[in-house]
Amino acid sequence: MANSLLSGFFYRHHHQLGERGIIHPFPFDSTTRVRHLIDHVLEYAGLWLKPEEKFEELKYPKKAAFHIGFLKVDLPLEPIETIQDRVQHWLEQNCEQDPLLSHQEISKIWTNSVDPDSRIQFVVLTLDDFQYVAQIGALPDPKLEPRIVGHNARLKSMANISQLPSPSQSAIDPKSCHNIAGGVCDGRPAGFHGPPNALFDSRLAKLEEAMSNLDTIEVDKVYVEFALKLISASVAFYRQEDERERRLREIVFGSLFPNGEWQRAIKNGKPEAFWLLSLIFELKNERGVGGDARMQCIMDYLKLLNDPDQAHSFRATSCCPSILFALAGTQLDISTIIYTDAPYVDDVFSMNLRTAFDMEDQVLCLARALKVVQETFQQLQTYYHDLPTQRKHGFSSHLPSPSPTEDVSVSQVVGLSFLYKLCQITGGQANFTPSECNRNNGHAIYVAIGTRANSAIPEGQEVVVKFSRRYNVNAHRLLSEVNLAPKLYYSCQVQGGYTMCIMEYVKGETAFTALASQPDELLPRSVYQDIKKAIDILHEANLVFGDLRLPNIILWESRAMLVDFDWCGRDGVARYPVDLNVYAEGEWAEGMERYGLMKMEHDVEMLQKLETICK
Structure with missing residues (x-):
C-alpha cells in the first residue's frame, strides 16, 4: 500500500470547525505508524488553533499520544456543511470504540483501498472531547447533554478536596476550609450557602421536615431512655476525651447506630466514628476545647469522599447525602451535608444537653430528634448498600431531586428532567467558576425539560423550575393569563416545606x-x-x-x-x-x-x- 493517502477530521465539541476541521490527505506506506499521523495532525492543527487554544499537549508530539486520540471511521466528506454534526452523531453511536495506539502500523489498520478525496478515514479528538463524547453516549437521552457541563465541574471541584486541610486543623481554624476550591458552603462567610439539602435528597427532606415539627413525633420509652442516657453522659466531667467517648459509645451509640467504625484512620483523617456516609460523629471533651466538632465532621465527610477505600466510588452517581452528629461537652449539633457543585451543610437540630427545671420537655425533645435521626440513618444505610447495583448514571448528582410526597418524585408526577442551574447574571447555564458560584449558589432556579406526553409540561420543552419558601403563585398565574408573566405550568409543595413552580422558559x-x-x-x-x-x-x-x-x-x-x-x-x-x-x-x-x-x-x-x- 505504498504512497496511499488518508483524510480525517479534527473534532472539537465546543468549536464548530466545519470545513476547517478537515485534515487534508496524509501519505503513508508500510513503515508509517500512528505516531507519524499524530505529527501530521499537530502540524495541521497549528494552522487553525487560536493562541489561547494551543494547549501544551498539542505543542509536543512526544506527549501528544497521551492527549489526543484517533478513531478509525468511514464517512462521506460531502456535504461539508454537515460534517461536524455527522461526525458527532457517529461518535455518539460509537463512543465505546477504543482509540488507535501510537505504535500501530497504518497499513495494518487500513488494509483495503480508501478514497481520501470523497471520504474521511479517521477522526481526531482531544482527551477532553473523548471524555465528553463518551459521557453523551452514556446518557439515557441525548437531550440531557447540558447536564454534563455541571457534572464535570462538580468532579473538578471534588478533585480539590485533597488540598483541604486536615479535619483536626479545620476544627481549630475553620477559615482554612474556605481558602481552597471555593470553600465549604455552611453559612459563613456571608453568601456561602446554597439551596436546601432537602431539595436534593428525599431522606434528608423528610429529616428536615420532621425536625421542624418535633412536637408531632411519637416516641416510646426506648427513645426516652436513650435521651436520658445521652444527657447523663454529656453533663458529666471527664479528664480525657477518650473517657467521654467510651461512655457514649457504650450506653448510646452502640444501640442507636450499631456497627460503626470507631477511631479508624482514613486517607488524611481519623474520624471519631463513621458509618460510611450514612452518619459521621465527632466529639470534643468540652465546648471550645480542641476546636469546632461540627467543622471537623464536615472535613471528615470530605476526606471520606476522597478516600478510594471508602466513599470515593459514590461520587459520580450520588449527591452523597450524610448526617453529621457533633457533640462538644453538652452541646449537640446535628446537620446534613451533600456534595453537588460544592459541599453544602444545613443545620437541623441544636441543643445544650443539661439537667434543668424543664427536664421533661428537654428529654422528650431530644428523644424525638434521636428517633428521627435513627430512622434517616437506617434509610441511608439501605441507600448506600443498594447504590452500586440500582443507580443508573444520569449525570444528575448536582441537580435537584424534589419529592412532593414521601414516596413520589416530581419526575413521576409531571415528567421532568433537570438540566442545569440558571445563572442569575447571564440568564444562561451557570458555569461554576468560583466568582459565578459565589453569585449563584444561594438561589434555587433551574432549567429542566419535559419528558412525558400528555403532561402539564409539554414534552421536550425546556422550562424554568424555581423553589422558594415564599412565592405568590396566584399573583404569577394572574399575570401569566394575560402574557405579562411567563406561563405557569405547575406548582406544588415539596418535602422540606418549599414551593416548586414550573414555568415557561422565556429566553429574553x-x-x-x-x-x-x-x-x-x-x-x-x-x-x-x-x-x-x-x-x-x-x-x-x-x-x-x-x-x-x-x-x-x-x-x-x-x-x-x-x-x-x-x-x-x-x-x-x-x-x-x-x-x-x-x-x-x-x-x-x-x-x-x-x-x-x-x-x-x-x-x-x-x-x-x-x-x-x-x-
Whole structure:
C-alpha cells in the first residue's frame, strides 16, 4: 500500500470547525505508524488553533499520544456543511470504540483501498472531547447533554478536596476550609450557602421536615431512655476525651447506630466514628476545647469522599447525602451535608444537653430528634448498600431531586428532567467558576425539560423550575393569563416545606442586562406600558409586587414581563424580607424597609423610576 493517502477530521465539541476541521490527505506506506499521523495532525492543527487554544499537549508530539486520540471511521466528506454534526452523531453511536495506539502500523489498520478525496478515514479528538463524547453516549437521552457541563465541574471541584486541610486543623481554624476550591458552603462567610439539602435528597427532606415539627413525633420509652442516657453522659466531667467517648459509645451509640467504625484512620483523617456516609460523629471533651466538632465532621465527610477505600466510588452517581452528629461537652449539633457543585451543610437540630427545671420537655425533645435521626440513618444505610447495583448514571448528582410526597418524585408526577442551574447574571447555564458560584449558589432556579406526553409540561420543552419558601403563585398565574408573566405550568409543595413552580422558559434578557449592554439607550416605551399594566392588575387584586427592580423585568419580542413573585403579597399586610438590602442607595421607594409593611404606593414610586429610563 505504498504512497496511499488518508483524510480525517479534527473534532472539537465546543468549536464548530466545519470545513476547517478537515485534515487534508496524509501519505503513508508500510513503515508509517500512528505516531507519524499524530505529527501530521499537530502540524495541521497549528494552522487553525487560536493562541489561547494551543494547549501544551498539542505543542509536543512526544506527549501528544497521551492527549489526543484517533478513531478509525468511514464517512462521506460531502456535504461539508454537515460534517461536524455527522461526525458527532457517529461518535455518539460509537463512543465505546477504543482509540488507535501510537505504535500501530497504518497499513495494518487500513488494509483495503480508501478514497481520501470523497471520504474521511479517521477522526481526531482531544482527551477532553473523548471524555465528553463518551459521557453523551452514556446518557439515557441525548437531550440531557447540558447536564454534563455541571457534572464535570462538580468532579473538578471534588478533585480539590485533597488540598483541604486536615479535619483536626479545620476544627481549630475553620477559615482554612474556605481558602481552597471555593470553600465549604455552611453559612459563613456571608453568601456561602446554597439551596436546601432537602431539595436534593428525599431522606434528608423528610429529616428536615420532621425536625421542624418535633412536637408531632411519637416516641416510646426506648427513645426516652436513650435521651436520658445521652444527657447523663454529656453533663458529666471527664479528664480525657477518650473517657467521654467510651461512655457514649457504650450506653448510646452502640444501640442507636450499631456497627460503626470507631477511631479508624482514613486517607488524611481519623474520624471519631463513621458509618460510611450514612452518619459521621465527632466529639470534643468540652465546648471550645480542641476546636469546632461540627467543622471537623464536615472535613471528615470530605476526606471520606476522597478516600478510594471508602466513599470515593459514590461520587459520580450520588449527591452523597450524610448526617453529621457533633457533640462538644453538652452541646449537640446535628446537620446534613451533600456534595453537588460544592459541599453544602444545613443545620437541623441544636441543643445544650443539661439537667434543668424543664427536664421533661428537654428529654422528650431530644428523644424525638434521636428517633428521627435513627430512622434517616437506617434509610441511608439501605441507600448506600443498594447504590452500586440500582443507580443508573444520569449525570444528575448536582441537580435537584424534589419529592412532593414521601414516596413520589416530581419526575413521576409531571415528567421532568433537570438540566442545569440558571445563572442569575447571564440568564444562561451557570458555569461554576468560583466568582459565578459565589453569585449563584444561594438561589434555587433551574432549567429542566419535559419528558412525558400528555403532561402539564409539554414534552421536550425546556422550562424554568424555581423553589422558594415564599412565592405568590396566584399573583404569577394572574399575570401569566394575560402574557405579562411567563406561563405557569405547575406548582406544588415539596418535602422540606418549599414551593416548586414550573414555568415557561422565556429566553429574553432582563431590563438590567439590556441597559448595561447599551448604557446610552433608553428602554422602549412598551416596557413601561407593559409593566404598568401588570402592576395595575395586581393592585386591582389588592396585591403589591414589591420587588420592581430591573433584573425582575424580562424583555421578549418588544414586550416586557414580570418574574420573581417571592415578595408579592397583600397591601398593608405582607412584609418585605428581613434581609432587604437597605444600603442600595436610590434602589428602593421611600418607606421600603426591612420587614416593613408592603404598600401599593411603593410600586407606584418604583414605576416612576422605571418610566425615567424608558423612551
